[in-house]
Amino acid sequence: MAIKERMSGNEAIAYAMKQINPDVMPAFPITPSTELPQMVSNYIANGEMDTEFIPVESEHSAMSAAIGASSAGARTMTATSSAGLAFMWEVLYVAASNRLPIAMAVVNRALSGPININCEHSDSMGARDSGWLQIYAENNQEAYDNFLQAYRIAEHKDVKLPIMICQDGFIISHGVQNIELLEDDKVKNFVGEYHPEHYLLKEDEVCSVGPYAITNFGMEGKKAQAHAMDSAKKVILDVAAEFEKVSGRKYGLYEGYELEDAEYVIVAIGSVCGTIKDAIDELRSQGVKAGLMKVRVFRPFPAEEFTDAIKGAKAVAIMDRAESYSSQGGPLGSELMAAMYRGHLKAEAINIVYGLCGRDVNVAEIREVYAQLKDIEKNGAAGREYQYLGLRD
Secondary structure (H helix, E strand, O other): OOEEEEEEHHHHHHHHHHHHOOOEEEEOOOOOOOHHHHHHHHHHHOOOOOOEEEEOOOHHHHHHHHHHHHHOOOOEEEEEOHHHHHHOHHHHHHHHHOOOOOEEEEEEOOOOOOOOOOOOOHHHHHOOOOOOEEEEOOOHHHHHHHHHHHHHHHOOOOOOOOEEEEEEOOOOOOOEEEEEEOOHHHHHHHHOOOOOOOOOOOOOOOOOOOOOOOHHHHHHHHHHHHHHHHHHHHHHHHHHHHHHHHHOOOOOOEEEEOOOOOOEEEEEOOOHHHHHHHHHHHHHHOOOOEEEEEEOEEEOOOHHHHHHHOOOOOEEEEEEOOOOOOOOOOHHHHHHHHHHHHOOOOOEEEEEEOOHHHOOOOHHHHHHHHHHHHHHHHHOOOOOOEEEOOOOO
C-alpha cells in the first residue's frame, strides 16, 4: 500500500535518500539544496540511516570525497546547486571518466552573475558535456521517483556513469505537493545492494583509479564513455519499466501530453510543463491541436526518439531556461534543432528563452506561444527563431 504524504521536493528526495541508505554522503550546503544534507544528517543522527556523512569545506571537496568513496567501493551520493555545481566543474569530469556511479541531487538555480538564488537551468546545462547522465523532474513526485531509479541506472554494467537528478529550485524543492511514497521494503528490493566489480579496497585485486592517460589510450577512454552514454537509453527505459511494476507510475525518455495528433508543439523541461499542460487543456477545448513534449532525459540526448515524437507537428517552440550566449538560444534548442535537421523534419522551429533568474511564466504567456506557432505555420519563422518570453520592455 503506497504511503500518501505531503512533501516539498527536497523532503521527497531526502526521504528517497533515507530509503536507499547509501554508504557515504559528502556534501556542502548551498541554497536551495541546503535542506538535503541537513535532512540526511538528521536522519543519521536519529539512527534512521547508516550512511557516513562527511562535512567538507567546499563543493569541490564534496565531489572529490565522493570520487574517493566511490572508488573505494562505496555507494555514494551528494547534492548541490548553482555555484556549488560550478565549483565542482573540474572533478565532475573526473567522476565521469573514472566511470563512478555517484548519484547527485541537483536543485537547479541560476549561476552568478548577477547574484540570484532562483530557478534556472544554467547550472546543470553548463555541465551537460561533463559525461554525467541527467534526468529532470516536473514535480515533487517525479523528483522522488527519479532518485529511486538513479542507482539502478548508474550502476548498471552497461553504464557505470554518474547521474544528476535535477529539480527546479524553490518551485519544486520548496513547494509542498501531495506525493505517494513507496514502502521501505519495496525500495530496498527495487534498488538492491551495490556490488562493484572493481574497487580500491577489494582484497584480492590491485587496481588504480584515475591514472594518467597517455595518448595511446586516452581517446579510447573517451569513446568508451560515449558508448556507455548511448547504452544508458535502453537501461533508463528498462529500469522505468521495472519501476512501473512496483509503483504504478510510468516513465520514459520524455512525456507526451496531447502529443499524438498535435500540430503545434512546445518542448520544455521541468516545472513549467505543468503550466503548459493547463494552457493545452484550454486550447484543446477551443479546437486548437496543441501539444507538449516534456523532456525527462537530457543526457543521454535521445535525438531519434525526440524527433520521432514531434514529426507530425507543423510548428515547434523549444523552451530553454538557460541562455547559451551563442546568439542562437539555449542548449535544448541547439541540440533539438540539430536533431530535427538530421531527421529531415519539415516543421518550423523557434527557440524561446524563458524564466531566467526565476521569472514566472503564466498560462496566458504560453497561450501566446501557441498563437505564435499558428502564425508561424502560415507566415514562417523569419526573425523569430530566437526570442525571450516575458521580457520587460
